[in-house]
Amino acid sequence: MNAPATLRDYSLTGPASGPGFAHAEWYATPIPRTRMKELMKRSDRAGLRDFGLWAGLTVASGALLIWVWGTVWAWPVALIYGVLYASGAESRWHEYGHGTPMRTRWMNDAIYQLASFMSLKNPVLWRWSHARHHTDTVIVGRDPEIAFPRPPSLLAWVLNLLHVVATSKEIWKALRLSLGLLTADQKDFLPESERPKAFRAARAHVGILVSAGIAAMLISSWLPLVLIGGPTFYGSWLHHVMATTQHAGLAEDVPDHRLNSRTVLLNPVFRFIYSNMNYHVEHHMYPMVPFYYLPALHEDIREDCPRAYPSLLAAYREIVPAVIRQQTDFNHYVRRPLPAGAGPTPAYQRPLIAAE
Amino acid sequence: MPNWIRVCAADEIEAEDLIRFDHDGRTFAVYRSPDDNYFCTDGLCTHEQVHLADDLVMDYVIECPKHNGQFDYRTGEAMRAPVCVNLGTYPVKLEGGEVFINIQGAEQV
Ligand code: FES
Numbered sequence: 001m002n003a004p005a006t007l008r009d010y011s012l013t014g015p016a017s018g019p020g021f022a023h024a025e026w027y028a029t030p031i032p033r034t035r036m037k038e039l040m041k042r043s044d045r046a047g048l049r050d051f052g053l054w055a056g057l058t059v060a061s062g063a064l065l066i067w068v069w070g071t072v073w074a075w076p077v078a079l080i081y082g083v084l085y086a087s088g089a090e091s092r093w094h095e096y097g098h099g100t101p102m103r104t105r106w107m108n109d110a111i112y113q114l115a116s117f118m119s120l121k122n123p124v125l126w127r128w129s130h131a132r133h134h135t136d137t138v139i140v141g142r143d144p145e146i147a148f149p150r151p152p153s154l155l156a157w158v159l160n161l162l163h164v165v166a167t168s169k170e171i172w173k174a175l176r177l178s179l180g181l182l183t184a185d186q187k188d189f190l191p192e193s194e195r196p197k198a199f200r201a202a203r204a205h206v207g208i209l210v211s212a213g214i215a216a217m218l219i220s221s222w223l224p225l226v227l228i229g230g231p232t233f234y235g236s237w238l239h240h241v242m243a244t245t246q247h248a249g250l251a252e253d254v255p256d257h258r259l260n261s262r263t264v265l266l267n268p269v270f271r272f273i274y275s276n277m278n279y280h281v282e283h284h285m286y287p288m289v290p291f292y293y294l295p296a297l298h299e300d301i302r303e304d305c306p307r308a309y310p311s312l313l314a315a316y317r318e319i320v321p322a323v324i325r326q327q328t329d330f331n332h333y334v335r336r337p338l339p340a341g342a343g344p345t346p347a348y349q350r351p352l353i354a355a356e
Numbered sequence: 357m358p359n360w361i362r363v364c365a366a367d368e369i370e371a372e373d374l375i376r377f378d379h380d381g382r383t384f385a386v387y388r389s390p391d392d393n394y395f396c397t398d399g400l401c402t403h404e405q406v407h408l409a410d411d412l413v414m415d416y417v418i419e420c421p422k423h424n425g426q427f428d429y430r431t432g433e434a435m436r437a438p439v440c441v442n443l444g445t446y447p448v449k450l451e452g453g454e455v456f457i458n459i460q461g462a463e464q465v
Binding site (some may be wrong): 033036037040041042098099100101105124127128132134135191193194286287288 | 371373382403410411412414417419421423424426430435436437440
């Protein structure tokens with residue numbers, strides 16, 4: 001039977017904050033070093049192939065949108081352009097933030113900056129918040145990226161199909177950061193030495209958005225904003241639908257990514273847009289592995305993991321009832337059964353861990 | 357007087373790779389570069405004290421397995437956030453096909 005439902009405080013400065021899992025042993029399926037070295041290998045060629053295809057399709061669909069602007073064809077073309085621009089950038093922001101797709105560092109960094117602007121994420125703030133997400137994945141009071149705190153907001157999920165909540169928050173953050181203002185949570189994970197860089201990046205983002213707005217006014221057309229900035233609202237929905245499956249409805253406070261993350265099998269088009277982040281257990285267990293080797297890593301560790309979901313639909317069949325039940329039962333979560341013979345989950349170690 | 361400690365046979369470390377070496381309650385990472393030079397740094401990442409031994413070596417860079425922070429293992433220099441603090445480095449010598457480190461000779465950039 002569940003304990004009485006209680007609301008948890010997800011803030012990074014509330015009662016659940018404090019020592020995290022920085023020094024804890026998270027579960028990782030053992031993989032021989034020689035194999036790991038193969039899986040971690042970086043390839044400029046593989047990275048450039050993916051980036052070239054994505055950038056090429058985005059630019060081509062953007063050019064087509066300019067061409068058909070003012071006709072009825074602008075709607076379907078904008079839909080394609082928006083998804084490539086925004087959903088594609090969301091996943092590339094993440095990949096290049098890890099620095100894994102390319103062997104050449106400046107190429108990773110340049111694409112990271114580009115994708116950060118396209119997804120309207122501050123590149124400095126998010127690098128640090130994401131580092132914490134990997135240290136303390138779905139650990140309440142530690143992980144700044146828990147997308148479905150209990151009770152999850154279903155209204156916010158629906159609004160975020162047009163990224164209303166998510167991107168508005170990012171724009172608000174950018175405005176505050178451009179003025180040199182940080183929240184208490186941001187101060188918790190962003191070291192002082194990095195703060196001026198975050199402020200500079202925010203000013204650059206705000207500057208580009210304002211320029212697009214001025215261009216729209218000067219030519220009396222929405223087109224500049226439909227091309228720049230706007231797609232982050234109207235084109236992020238596909239990423240939102242896929243990324244919901246990462247952790248929604250699963251366990252909190254457990255040092256085992258097999259229990260707090262999902263791997264969902266997707267078609268090649270979605271995997272291209274999403275940079276293979278559907279292999280989410282694999283990504284969290286071994287963040288050193290570039291996205292193009294995640295399917296191979298999946299094959300290597302699948303016997304040690306809960307069964308992957310065969311489709312988005314299958315994942316949503318589990319997520320929807322779970323998040324509805326969590327509206328009133330804050331202790332409810334989906335328990336992922338480990339296969340027979342799988343490695344055991346490490347004991348919960350958080351209270352014993354020294355602070356960072 | 358330098359205090360040289362034997363780590364392993366030189367060919368026990370593959371080119372462009374590293375091994376973990378524990379000594380006297382401390383942990384070190386010993387590297388062999390692609391051009392067959394040997395280096396030694398502290399064995400724990402300066403960000404969250406994760407062992408560097410499971411990492412990826414690319415040319416002269418070691419990448420942390422936890423958050424992909426990067427160091428130049430020749431100098432210990434922190435090169436990519438979220439690492440901001442340099443690694444300590446230690447002199448290494450090769451003698452009779454064996455690798456030795458001098459852990460009293462810490463060098464810092
Ligand atoms: S622990 Fe090494 S980069 Fe974070």
